[in-house]
Amino acid sequence: MNILDKIIADKYREVELKKSLIPVSQLESSKLFERDTVSLAANLKSSSSGIIAEHKRRSPSKAVINQNLNVQDVAVGYENAGVSGISVLTDCKYFGGSLDDLVYARASVKTPILRKEFIIDEYQILEAKAYGADVILLIAAVLDKNQLNRLADFAKKLKLDVLLEVHDLQELEKSLDAKVDMIGVNNRNLKTFEVDIANSKNLASKIPDHFIKVSESGISNTIAISELKEYGYKGFLVGENFMKTTDPGKAATDFIFELETQFKKSV
Numbered sequence: 384m385n386i387l388d389k390i391i392a393d394k395y396r397e398v399e400l401k402k403s404l405i406p407v408s409q410l411e412s413s414k415l416f417e418r419d420t421v422s423l424a425a426n427l428k429s430s431s432s433g434i435i436a437e438h439k440r441r442s443p444s445k446a447v448i449n450q451n452l453n454v455q456d457v458a459v460g461y462e463n464a465g466v467s468g469i470s471v472l473t474d475c476k477y478f479g480g481s482l483d484d485l486v487y488a489r490a491s492v493k494t495p496i497l498r499k500e501f502i503i504d505e506y507q508i509l510e511a512k513a514y515g516a517d518v519i520l521l522i523a524a525v526l527d528k529n530q531l532n533r534l535a536d537f538a539k540k541l542k543l544d545v546l547l548e549v550h551d552l553q554e555l556e557k558s559l560d561a562k563v564d565m566i567g568v569n570n571r572n573l574k575t576f577e578v579d580i581a582n583s584k585n586l587a588s589k590i591p592d593h594f595i596k597v598s599e600s601g602i603s604n605t606i607a608i609s610e611l612k613e614y615g616y617k618g619f620l621v622g623e624n625f626m627k628t629t630d631p632g633k634a635a636t637d638f639i640f641e642l643e644t645q646f647k648k649s650v
């Protein structure tokens with residue numbers, strides 16, 4: 384069993400347990416359930432920085448990244464830096480996150496928030512909405528075509544944006560019928576942890592133009608972003624590069640400043 388299989392096997396058990404503890408009616412009665420969501424896709428279409436900055440304490444590929452920070456401080460720092468979106472990991476066992484992280488981040492910022500989770504069931508989408516997310520992630524590697532289409536439609540009905548993540552051509556082809564705004568190409572293979580930005584470049588031309596293209600993982604400098612922009616990418620998901628510092632908000636501010644300076648030089 385690879386790590387992704389293990390995560391998903393655990394996730395099915397976790398979701399069954401949660402369903403038995405907290406009924407859907409309780410999620411639907413959350414105050415945040417009524418909140419008007421903010422669109423990440425719309426932000427990425429406008430001339431925003433395109434940076435989606437992630438709160439990630441640890442990961443199976445890197446062990447500890449940063450355990451000393453407060454999610455609210457990180458979220459506010461990212462918002463002040465001018466990011467287009469904030470991604471909050473909610474998986475506990477492998478990433479050290481929680482739904483509490485999501486709700487605390489929500490309480491601190493207006494920027495669209497992505498619930499970064501291994502979603503396999505509608506119940507988790509209801510949770511995302513109830514805890515204040517604007518966007519959910521769907522991972523093509525762990526869902527069949529029917530699940531992808533069904534979960535994407537369910538999220539859209541709740542007025543949540545969907546970022547559909549693929550890693551290779553086969554996953555991309557399986558995803559093309561889903562009614563989502565954004566396709567994310569993960570530069571990290573979730574089964575082997577190998578990271579290569581070239582993955583985004585290679586798949587770019589295969590993604591139809593009506594999807595907003597997002598490049599995910601392993602982005603550690605602004606040159607990589609300039610290159611990815613030439614391939615049509617509008618969104619850039621950056622985690623570790625910010626989270627490994629003592630002040631991720633400052634790291635994001637410096638990064639976006641550098642990006643803008645680079646852009647001005649090139650025009």
Ligand SMILES: O=P(O)(O)OC[C@@H](O)[C@@H](O)c1c[nH]c2ccccc12
Pocket residue numbers: 437439499500501522548569599600601602620621622623624
């Ligand atoms: O820390 P990085 O290399 O900048 O990567 C961020 C993000 O792309 C990564 O955390 C991620 C991409 N897809 C995922 C799916 C599940 C968990 C995590 C992820």
